[in-house]
Amino acid sequence: MQERLKQKALELLENGTADRILGWKIGEFFYDLTPAVFKTRQEIQEEFVYSPFAGANLSKYLIAESRKGGKVAVFLKPCDSYSFTQLLKEHRIWRENVYVVGVQCGGMCDMEKLRAKGCEGVLSVGEDGENIVVETLYGTNVFPRAELLEDRCITCKSKKVVTFDELIGEQGTELESDRFSQVAQLEAMTSQERFAFWQKELSRCIRCNACRNVCPACSCEKCVFDNPGSGVRNKAAADSFEESLFHIIRAFHVTGRCTDCGECSRVCPQNIPLHLLNRKMIKDMNELYGTYQAGADPDTKPPLTDFTLDDEEPSIVHTRGGQ
Amino acid sequence: MMDTIKRISGVNPRKCMKCGKCTASCPAFDEMEFHPHQFVDMVENGRIDQLMQSRGIDFCLSCFACVERCPRNVEPAKLIEAVRLAVVRQQGGDHLRPEAIPHLLDENLPQQAITAAFRKYRK
Amino acid sequence: MSVNNEFQPTIVAFCCNWCSYAGADLSGTNRLQYPANVKIIRIPCSCRLNPMFILRAFQRGADGVILCGCHPGDCHYTTGNYYARRRMTLLFSMLDYLGIERDRTRVEWVSAAEGAKFAATMNDFAATIHKLGPNRRLEDLRCRKD
Amino acid sequence: MQRVGVFVCWCGSNIAATVDVEKVAEVLGQEPGVVFSTHYQYMCSQSGQELIQNAIREHSLTGVVVCSCSPRMHENTFRKTCEKAGLNPYMVEIANIREQCSWIHKNKEEATQKAVILGRAAIAKVHLNAPLTAGTSPVKKRALVIGGGIAGIQTALDIADAGFEVDIVEKEPTIGGKMTQIDKTFPTLDCAACILTPKMVDAAQNEKIKIYSYSEVQSVKGFVGNFRVTIKKKARYVDETKCTGCGLCTEKCPQKKVPNAFNLGLDQRRAIYIPFAQAVPKIATIDADYCTMLKTGKCGVCSKVCTAGAIDYKQTDRFIEEEYGAIVVATGFNPIKLDQYDEFAYSQSPDVVTSLEFERLMNAAGPTGGTLLRPSDGTHPKTIVFVQCVGSRCDDSKGKSYCSKICCMYTAKHAMLCREKYPDTDVYVFYIDVRTPGKNFDEFYRRAVEEYGVHYVKGMVGKVVPENGKLKVQASDLLGNRQLHIDADMVVLAAAIEPDKSARPLATMLTASMDTNDFFTEAHPKLRPVESPTAGIFLSGACQGPKDIPETVAQASAAAAKVIGLLAKDSLICNPCTAAPDELMCNGCSSCEKVCPYGAITYIDKEFRGPNRTTLVRRVAQVNPAVCQGCGACTVACPSGAMDLKGFSNKQIMAEVDAICR
C-alpha cells in the first residue's frame, strides 16, 4: 500500500496535477506518523510513509494548504473524507485547489495493543492483506490486523470515501456498527455513577488542547477559548473556567459538525475518552431529529441549524427514562 | 361542615356563575325543595343544615345532566351526593333498611336497583 | 439582612423580551409572588441563549437555570424558539449524560399573557432546586475532589 | 470603565413600600465605577428626568442605570432623557425592581437585597455597553388591509383619505364581511345594508384603494416599513376584467343544489354565483366544488350565455407580490360550531337556529324574503325562545372563556323586531346577565322589555325536545324558583363568536402574537389597543376581541390613524441592537446564515493581511443592519463566537450572570 501511494504521489507531482502532496512521515517514533507536505520527488522518496499507524486525519490541514496558491494533492482515508466533506460544507476548504486521492483503509493499529503482544525492538510495521507484519530485532511477527485495531476502527462507521478525485482501492460502503454501545452503557448508569465516571475522566485533563488542535471541526479562525473578547478565554485551568466546561462547550460547538473520526481520543495524552461526548450528541440527534451523519454529503442541514414544528421539548431529557 | 362537603365532593362552588342551567336540566326538579343551583349557592354560603334536612337529596337521580351541561364545570351532582353522604354517614342516618326491601321487590326488578339503593341510602 | 442558614438557591431565569419577560412583568402587575432568589436576565429571544451562559451561571454558583421563551409558533422572530428548543434539548441531554442533576435546568414556554404561569413555574422550579440542594457537580471537576 | 450614575426610583410607594430605596442607592453607590447614586420619588417625572440630566452633566456620566419599573414601560423614556443630556441613549440600562421585585415580594429585606443584585447586574452590563447609533430604513408608502369587512373597509377608506395607497385582501368573492348578512343594527335599528353598501362602493371607487377579492395572503416577509407580501388570487374561473356582473350565468347554471353560504345554507344557489346583489366587486365566481364543467368537463352553460366572454375554466391561482409599509389585520370573527351544545337540539331540528341565521330569516334579501318563517315547515313561529351565552363564558373545557359581548344587544334587537313585526308572538329571552354597556344600549334593552313586552327570564335552557312540530323547551326561572316548560316554535341560540380560522396561520406569517383564544394581542391593552406588539402590524375590529359595529368602526379608524402616522414618515429609525460579526474571527461557515429568519446575513470574500506581508482571502459574514431584527439566533449558531449582538453581547450577558451569581 505504501508503495502504491508513493507512486501516486510521485505521479501527481510529475504530471503537474499537484504542486504539493499532503501525506504522512515518521515522527518521533515509527508508530508516530505525522502529517507532512512534500514538495519534491526526493522528499517523497525519502520520507513519505503510509502504514497501519497513519491514523492522523489530514483534512484539517487543507484549510490552510488549499489557500496557499497552487494545487495540493491529499490522501484521504474514508473517515478523513467525511471530515473533508464537512469542511467543504462549511466553506473552509477551497476545493478547486485540492486533488483528493481516496485511500481505502483496513483500519489503523494501536501501539498499545502491539506492545501488549510482547513485541519489542520493533524496526518496522507493514501490511500484508489482513495481517500486520512486524519486523523486530528478534525476527518477524505476524498478527491478524483485527487483533491490533484501534478501538475507533473496531466500530468503524463507514468504509466509503465520500469525496475524491481518484480512488486507490475499492470504494467501500457504510457499515453497521455498534459505535453507540458505550454511550448506551453510560446512559444506563445512574446520574451519580455517570458523574463519578466523568469526574474521574475529565479531572485528568491537563488542558494541553491536543483534542482541539487535532479536531477537524475545531478549526475556527480563533477559538473562543483563546479570544479575549469572548468572555470565556482561559488557558490552563488558571481560574474557574474548568475542564468540564471546556469539554462541554467544545462538544456543543462541534455538535452536528463532528464526523466522529475519533481523533480527539486518539491524541489525548491522558487517554480521556472524549469521543464519548461527541457520540452522545450524535446518538441524541439521530434519535430525536432523524439520522444525520456530518460530512456524509455537502447539502443536508445540520440538526442544530434546522427544526421541525413538533420537535421534542427539552423536558424529554426528564421523561425519556434513564436515571 | 362546608369544608367536609367540599372535600367529599371535590367541587369548588365558587366557579358557579349562577346561570341556572343545572336546574333547567334537572329531571327531578319537581321533587326537590332546593334545586341544583341552590345547592351550589347554599353550600357556598354554608347553609348545609337546611340541605341535609331536605328530602330532595334522595331524589337526585345521579343522571349527571347538570354535570354535563354546566358551562363552568361545577358538577352540582357531586355536591348533592356529598350532602346525602353527610346525612347517611351520621348515626341513624340510613334512609333504607334491609327489612324494607322485600316489600319493594317485584318479579322483574333488577339487582342493580337494590344495590344502588343500598349504596345511596345507607352506610 | 436576615441571617438564614437554610439553603437559599440562586436561580437564573433567562427570559425572552417579547413573551416571557412580559409574562414576568404581568405576574408582577398581578402581584403574584415567587421566591426572591429567582433573578431574571432579559434576552431578546430564547435563541439568544448561548449554552455558555448557562454553564457560566452554574460555574459562578447558580443552583438552577431556567429559560423562558414564547410558545413554539409564537416567537416574535418567527423561529427563534425552535432553534432554542433543539439547542437546549441537546445541552440538557449532555449535562444529564455528564451526571449533572436533570432538574437543575428547565425550559418553559410562557406567553406575555401567562403571568400566572410564570409565577407558578418559578415557584415550582425554586421548590425543585431547593429540594435538590446546592449545585456541586458543575463546579470544577478537577479542582474539587471531595 | 464607565462613569456610572445610579438612579433608584420609588415609584411613589410602589417600589419604596417593599424596597429600601435609600439603602439600594447607598449600596449601589459603592460599586466600582459608580460615581453618583441617588433615589427619587418618581424618576420618570419631569423633575426626575431633570435629576438624571443634571447628574449626567455634573458628573460626566458615561453610563446610566435606572432602578425602576420594567424596561418595557420606560426604557425609551430614560433613553430619550439621556440623549437630551448628551449621552448616547444606549448607555442606559434599567434594573426592573418593580414588576420583578417590589410587586412580587413582601419581605422588605429580601426585596431590598434582590433590588441591589438586579442593580449590580445592570451596572455590570452598562460597563460593557457601547454607544450605538440607530440606522434608518425607508418606508414603503402603501398599506395592506387583510380582511374586507366593515373594519377593513373603514380602515382602508381612512388611510386612502389621507392620500396613501391601500390594498384590501378579502378571501370571499365580495367585500362587506359579516355586516352584509345582518338585517338591522342596534341601537338605532337602521338597516345594515343601507349603511354598509355605500361604504363598499366608496372603497371600490376610491382611486387609492385596490381590492383583491377572493384572495388570501400567502406569505409575508420583511419588517415595518418594508413588508413584502405574496397575495394569492384564487381562481374564480371568471375573467374579472370582462365580467359585467349581469348575473345571467347565475340564473342559467343548471347546478342548482349548492348550499348558499351567504344565507348560511338556509337556501340554495347555483354553482356560479354572485353572493348578493350589492356585492363588490360584482363579479361572478364559480364554485369549483360543485361546477359540473370543472368536475367532469361537460356542461359549459355559463360560458355559452356569457356575452362578455368572461368565463375561463382554465384559470388558475395567481400570485402577486407587493410591498407595503404597514399591515392591518381585520380578519373578523365567526359564530362557533354548536356540535358541543346539542342539548339545544341545533342539529336535530331546523327550527333551532343561530342568531346569525335568524338575521337572514328576518332579512328582506334573505331566503324568506324578510318574512319570519320556520325553516322546517314555513309557518309563522308564535313562540320564540332566545338562549343567551351559548358557548360563551364557559370553563375552558366547555367552551369559550370570554363573553362574546355582542349577543345581549343583538338578542334584544331580535326580540324587539319580532314583537314589532309580529305582535302576536310570545318572545322569551333566557339570560345569565344582561350586559348592555354602550351609548343608548341599556335604554334599548329596557324598551324591549317595557314597550315590546319581551319576556326576559333570568335562567337558562337545559333541554330542547323537538316533538310533534313543537320545540319543548325545559328551562329554569331562577327568580321565580321554578322550572319552565315552554312549547316553542323556534329557538334562537346566541352562539359565541370566535376569531376567523385564517387568523392563526396569518399571525404566524406576521409574527404577531395571539392569545389562547386566537384573538390578536395588542401592544398594550390600554394604551396601544390597535397596534400589535410586532412593529408595523395593526389591528382592526373583532380579530382583536369581540366587538359590535360602533366599536369596530372606532377601532378601524384608530388603526388607520396609526398607519397614517407611520406612512407619513419617510424613514424609520432602526433597532441598533443588531448582530455584527468580528470578521477577524469569522470562519465563513454559514451556520449563522442558516438560522437567520430574515435573510440578513450574506458572505463576501475579503482580503486580510497575513503574517510576513502576505494577504489572505477569507469568506466572512456580513449583516444587513436594516434587515436584522436582533434576535440573536446567529450568535449562538456561530462556533467561533465571531457573531455577537449589540446591546446584548456575550460579555454583557455574562457580566449580568456573574453579578447575579456572585
Place this chain on the structure above:
Amino acid sequence: MTYSYFPGCTLKTKGKDLDIWGRASAEALGFHLQELDQWQCCGAVYPMAKDEIATRLSSVRALMAAGEAGQELVTLCSACHHVIKRVNRDMQTDETIRDRVSRYLGLQTPYAGETTVLHYLEVLRDRIGFDNLKQKVVNPLTGRKIGAYYGCMLLRPASEMGFDNPENPTILEDFIRAIGAEPVVYARRNECCGGYCTIKSKDYARKQVDAIMENARACGAQELITACPLCLYNLTENATDGLPVAYFTQLLAEALGVKEEQK
C-alpha cells in the same frame, strides 16, 4: 380477539337476555368474551365521593384482572360500564385515590388505570366496525323503526366516559342502521328515565318514562332498545302506555341469525 368480560350481577339474573345474546353474537362476529374468574358486583353506582375507597375496590380488582390477562375489559351493562370506566379514570388521574386503593389492596406497584375499558357497543364501533357488522347480518330487520334509548350512564359525564356526543349520540343509531332497521332519532333518548327512583316513587319514575315514550312515539319509533337493565325494567314496568323495549343484544342476535340457531 379475546376480551376480558365483566357481566355484572344483573346480567346473571334479571338481565340474562342482555348477557346471553351479547356473548352469542360476539362469537358470530369473531370475538370472544372471556368472563373474569372472580368478579364482584361493581356497586351499581359510581362513588362520587372522593373519600370513598372501599366502594372502588371491586372495579379495581376487575380492571387489574383484565390487565394481568393482557386483555381489554368489556362490559355490557351501562351501570357496570359507568362505574368501572370512571373508577379506572380515578386511578389514572387522582393520586390520592390511587395511593389509598393501592395501599388497601397491598399492591407492590400501584395500579394506574392501564387497562382499557370498552363497552360492547364500542367494540362493535371501534374494533369490529359497523360496516363489517352489516356484512355479517343475515336477517336484516328491514322496515322496523327503532328508537335508541341511551339513558344517562353510558354518556355522562362525557369528559370521563368518552363514549359519544352526550347530547346527540349516534352509536346506537349507527348500530340500528347496521342491523338493517331504521333508527328513529328523538331528543329524549339521553334524558334520565328515573330508574333509580323506581323503588322510591313509582309515580315519579312513571312521569319520566311517559315523557320519553311520548317523545319516541311522536318521532315515529315503534320499539326501543337499550343497554341498561334498570332502564329496561323501568321503561317496561312504569310506562302508562309504552313501546316495547328490548336489549340491543337481542336484536343483534336476531339480525345475526344467532337466535334461531340456539332455538
